[in-house]
Amino acid sequence: MSNAPFLAIRTLEQLAEDEKLRFLLASEVLLHDTYMDDIVSGPPDLKTVRRLQSQLRDALQSCGMTLHKWSSNSPELLNSSLSKHVEHSFSVDTDLSLKTLGIRWKPFQDHFVFKVSI
Numbered sequence: 001m002s003n004a005p006f007l008a009i010r011t012l013e014q015l016a017e018d019e020k021l022r023f024l025l026a027s028e029v030l031l032h033d034t035y036m037d038d039i040v041s042g043p044p045d046l047k048t049v050r051r052l053q054s055q056l057r058d059a060l061q062s063c064g065m066t067l068h069k070w071s072s073n074s075p076e077l078l079n080s081s082l083s084k085h086v087e088h089s090f091s092v093d094t095d096l097s098l099k100t101l102g103i104r105w106k107p108f109q110d111h112f113v114f115k116v117s118i
Contacts, residue, residue: 005036011063019059026055049077073107 016030025043029052033041039056043049049072057067097104097113104113 008037009034015059015063019062023055023059025052026059029056030059046074046076049074053077071105071107073110 012030012034016027020027025048029039029041033039041052043052053067053070060067097106099105104115105111106113
């Protein structure tokens with residue numbers, strides 16, 4: 001692993017440890033749901049998602065980072081205070097897919113899509 005990705009991941013891990021008492025939910029997600037520069041997580045209800053979103057934003061801002069280019073399959077969440085950072089919006093294009101972790105995610109159906117060439 002080259003230095004830059006290692007340092008980025010290590011910085012997020014340290015942030016999670018340092019801010020565990022203030023941002024418990026965000027800390028757990030940063031430690032367990034972060035893969036390189038993607039955070040892939042899914043709390044069970046909208047209230048918890050909003051709390052996670054707020055904690056992630058505040059925790060990252062505390063060390064000069066910004067939460068950006070996020071996505072959701074919930075229109076309510078997409079219309080929240082972070083809407084300027086949304087990677088997609090809901091439209092009639094239900095075939096929309098987004099790349100995350102090197103694979104495609106279809107938010108409308110909430111499933112991952114793999115392309116195989118034989």
